[in-house]
Amino acid sequence: MTPSVSSPRVGPNGDDSANNASRMLVLLHRSGGSATRAELTASLGCGRSAAGYALTELVGRGLVRIDDRPSARSGIGPGRPSHLVEVAPGAPVALSVHLRVDTLDVAVVGLGGRILRVEREPVETRPEVASIFLRISRLLRKLGRECGRPIAGVGVSMPSPVRREDGYALQPRHLDWTGVPARDLVQEGLDEPWPVHVGNDANLAALAEHRHGAGQGSRQLLYVTTEHIGIGGALVTEGSVFGGARGYAMEVGHTSADPDGPRCSCGSRGCLELVADTRALMRAAHLPDEPVTGIEYRARVLMEAAERGDPVAVAAVDEVATRLGVGLAGLVNLLDPDRILLGGLLARLLPLSRARISTELRERSFLERAVPVPVEPARLEAGALLGAAELALEPVLAARAERPEPE
Numbered sequence: 001m002t003p004s005v006s007s008p009r010v011g012p013n014g015d016d017s018a019n020n021a022s023r024m025l026v027l028l029h030r031s032g033g034s035a036t037r038a039e040l041t042a043s044l045g046c047g048r049s050a051a052g053y054a055l056t057e058l059v060g061r062g063l064v065r066i067d068d069r070p071s072a073r074s075g076i077g078p079g080r081p082s083h084l085v086e087v088a089p090g091a092p093v094a095l096s097v098h099l100r101v102d103t104l105d106v107a108v109v110g111l112g113g114r115i116l117r118v119e120r121e122p123v124e125t126r127p128e129v130a131s132i133f134l135r136i137s138r139l140l141r142k143l144g145r146e147c148g149r150p151i152a153g154v155g156v157s158m159p160s161p162v163r164r165e166d167g168y169a170l171q172p173r174h175l176d177w178t179g180v181p182a183r184d185l186v187q188e189g190l191d192e193p194w195p196v197h198v199g200n201d202a203n204l205a206a207l208a209e210h211r212h213g214a215g216q217g218s219r220q221l222l223y224v225t226t227e228h229i230g231i232g233g234a235l236v237t238e239g240s241v242f243g244g245a246r247g248y249a250m251e252v253g254h255t256s257a258d259p260d261g262p263r264c265s266c267g268s269r270g271c272l273e274l275v276a277d278t279r280a281l282m283r284a285a286h287l288p289d290e291p292v293t294g295i296e297y298r299a300r301v302l303m304e305a306a307e308r309g310d311p312v313a314v315a316a317v318d319e320v321a322t323r324l325g326v327g328l329a330g331l332v333n334l335l336d337p338d339r340i341l342l343g344g345l346l347a348r349l350l351p352l353s354r355a356r357i358s359t360e361l362r363e364r365s366f367l368e369r370a371v372p373v374p375v376e377p378a379r380l381e382a383g384a385l386l387g388a389a390e391l392a393l394e395p396v397l398a399a400r401a402e403r404p405e406p407e
């Protein structure tokens with residue numbers, strides 16, 4: 001999916017109140033769901049009366065509420081105390097699904113990127129497609145019924161490239177599935193006409209980081225992550241996920257790191273994800289990379305050993321960080337990012353290997369030497385879940401009051 005809301009900007013129609021209302025809601029959403037009236041007015045860059053009109057409109061539509069008590073955040077600076085503006089308790093919410101290799105999360109997510117409730121179920125090895133989608137539908141119907149809020153839509157995060165036009169998951173290889181019509185399967189299991197949106201997990205986590213996490217304000221955000229096994233990547237460019245011609249772009253885990261390396265499940269050899277993921281880390285420490293169940297925990301234990309200075313663990317971290325740095329250097333030359341975020345276990349790896357990654361970037365990327373690119377850990381615990389909710393909340397955020405646009 002390529003969501004269309006870009007960073008809120010002050011446009012030429014500063015007096016267009018419908019536009020201001022929409023932009024104010026986006027600002028509130030990206031501020032975690034609460035901000036003072038003065039902060040919103042300043043960020044909008046319009047006059048106080050225009051901001052007031054926009055706020056009245058949002059209150060009238062049941063999307064925000066104003067806390068009339070003076071806000072604790074308003075004590076800075078001169079002038080009257082500024083009231084706190086919050087997402088209204090009855091505002092629409094998204095239902096969000098994150099399917100991973102070992103867990104299934106279904107959540108209710110409100111504006112502001114607030115996770116209001118999560119239900120988690122374990123996923124067995126090589127699960128059946130029908131059984132997983134039945135469980136997804138059951139949980140969605142249950143949470144939708146019980147949350148008592150208007151449902152803006154359903155967002156689904158899949159561990160697979162996802163076709164933009166119809167939400168088809170091309171290859172959820174780590175689940176041992178071939179292609180799956182994910183959007184249709186979720187839609188068929190619902191008894192309400194909620195619109196269903198499907199996206200790739202790394203794309204969605206990157207989108208969430210851009211809107212609510214460590215990627216805020218970045219123009220060209222490169223996100224690289226590993227969760228259970230494998231490596232995913234995404235690019236958020238000017239606020240939108242870069243999807244390529246069909247939505248499949250940025251499979252960075254399947255760029256070749258070693259042409260004669262081991263065979264990858266994608267059909268190629270020596271892909272980056274074979275030499276720089278959790279399995280590679282275990283192998284580098286001469287530990288078994290099977291079974292993949294629980295491998296995240298074992299990788300964490302190994303990194304803790306590296307923190308304590310265990311020489312084998314330190315060498316393993318260094319080896320994987322070197323390969324990761326090589327991969328990142330190629331991506332920097334290709335994409336010219338202004339920030340790199342590492343997610344999942346790579347975020348954990350970063351403090352142990354920052355110097356190694358920086359060295360590889362500097363030695364292998366002339367763009368990096370010209371303008372060093374900050375490499376930072378991703379910040380959100382549930383990025384993909386929040387990113388999936390972003391897809392479903394998009395119409396709420398983009399909606400304008402039903403009145404004619406000024407000429």
Ligand SMILES: [Zn+2]
Nearest residue numbers: 254264266271
């Ligand atoms: Zn591959």
